Amino acid sequence: QVQLVESGGGLVQPGGSLRLSCAASGSIFMLYAMGWYRQAPGKQREFVARITSGGSTYYADSMKGRFTISRDNAKNTVYLQMNTLKPEDTAVYYCWAVVAGRDYWGQGTQVTVAS
Numbered sequence: 001q002v003q004l005v006e007s008g009g010g011l012v013q014p015g016g017s018l019r020l021s022c023a024a025s026g027s028i029f030m031l032y033a034m035g036w037y038r039q040a041p042g043k044q045r046e047f048v049a050r051i052t053s054g055g056s057t058y059y060a061d062s063m064k065g066r067f068t069i070s071r072d073n074a075k076n077t078v079y080l081q082m083n084t085l086k087p088e089d090t091a092v093y094y095c096w097a098v099v100a101g102r103d104y105w106g107q108g109t110q111v112t113v114a115s
Contacts, residue, residue, distance in 0.1 A: 001026045001027055002024060002102075003025045003026045004022055004023070004095045004104055004105065005022065005025075005106060005107075006020060006021070006022045006093065006094070006108060006109040007020070007022075007023075007109060008020040008021050009093060009109030009111045010111070011112045011114065013114070013115055014085060014086060014087060014113055014115060016085050017081070017082060017083045018082045018085065019080065019081050019082070020079065020080040020082070020093055020111075021080075022036075022078045023077045024076040024078075024097055025076065027099070028097075029099070029100060030099060030100040031053060031076070031097060032099070033050050033051065033053065033097065034051060034071065034078040034095065034096065034097045034098075035047075035048070035058075035069065035078070035096050036048040036069065036080050036093055036094065036095060036096065037094045038092065038093045038094065039108075040088075040091040047060050048060055048063055048067065048080070048093070049063060049067055049069040050069065051069045051071050051078060055071070057069050066083050066084045066085075067083070068083075069081075078095065085111075087114060088113075089111060089113050090114070091111060092111075093108060093109050093110075094106055094107075094108045
């Protein structure tokens, strides 16, 4: 069993910043990668960013230059630094992990970008 717990969401003004975190616990043997997806109302879930166990990072094109993914291996935690936020970034952000070839998901944290 693997548990993923997100935190850091909230309300922010356009142009502002937020940092999301996701802590993994449980049976995390062979934790190959962690990352983030998001889902806005009425839209399909979309990929945001991921980071591999070796530290390689990948981003969706629309997030490049604004979002940064990082990790703290000692804490089994992944972060998503979000800058220059736009109203279009409003969504529920879900933490994702691959452990021994299986996908795991957090419950999500709400990010709202509005004046």
